[in-house]
Amino acid sequence: MKYTLPELPYSTEALAPVISRETIEYHYGKHEKAYIDNLNRLIKDTEYEDMELEEIITSSTGPLFNNASQAWNHIFYFFTFSPTGSHEPEGHLRKAIDEQFGSFENFKKEFEEAGVTLFGSGWVWLSKDKDGKLFITKGANAKNPLTKGLIPLLTFDVWEHAYYIDYRNRRADALHELWKIVDWDIVSSRYL
Ligand code: MN
Numbered sequence: 001m002k003y004t005l006p007e008l009p010y011s012t013e014a015l016a017p018v019i020s021r022e023t024i025e026y027h028y029g030k031h032e033k034a035y036i037d038n039l040n041r042l043i044k045d046t047e048y049e050d051m052e053l054e055e056i057i058t059s060s061t062g063p064l065f066n067n068a069s070q071a072w073n074h075i076f077y078f079f080t081f082s083p084t085g086s087h088e089p090e091g092h093l094r095k096a097i098d099e100q101f102g103s104f105e106n107f108k109k110e111f112e113e114a115g116v117t118l119f120g121s122g123w124v125w126l127s128k129d130k131d132g133k134l135f136i137t138k139g140a141n142a143k144n145p146l147t148k149g150l151i152p153l154l155t156f157d158v159w160e161h162a163y164y165i166d167y168r169n170r171r172a173d174a175l176h177e178l179w180k181i182v183d184w185d186i187v188s189s190r191y192l
Contacts, residue, residue, distance in 0.1 A: 043064070048060065053072050069144045074157070081181040085184065118158050122140040123142075126153045
């Protein structure tokens with residue numbers, strides 16, 4: 001077994017009520033664990049066995065891409081949250097958001113809208129290119145901006161499994177609530 005489920009830097013109750021303990025136990029403890037188990041099974045005794053996870057994502061297709069990308073995406077997603085984090089971006093990232101989206105409030109609105117309008121399962125992303133330009137993108141299923149040469153900064157999971165326990169069918173509410181637990185110090189550190 002090459003990849004293991006990293007222990008979260010907060011307790012399973014720490015993000016409630018935005019994300020409940022039950023959701024963390026299922027979404028991270030069961031769904032994410034399954035992606036990692038599948039990834040390990042699919043790379044065993046193949047050319048992918050000694051690759052970095054990002055390299056597998058940018059060089060594979062089909063079930064291997066799906067499981068590798070989902071394994072990466074969920075770690076990235078859950079490691080963006082904190083019960084005590086900074087609620088607004090500062091410094092270079094704040095400046096870039098204000099310049100490109102008009103304001104932080106407007107950025108959040110556009111990001112939520114991208115997530116709400118994604119049909120079916122997938123992810124909404126904030127990424128940057130090599131020049132620091134920001135992009136809001138959405139992608140179906142396991143899609144990840146790494147495959148387009150972008151550097152991900154923030155993602156919200158819009159698969160139903162991410163919100164159905166806590167919000168039932170109310171995806172827009174689920175996405176809107178997530179801002180309360182995004183740690184912008186973590187997102188900003190990815191921008192540098
Ligand atoms: Mn998920």
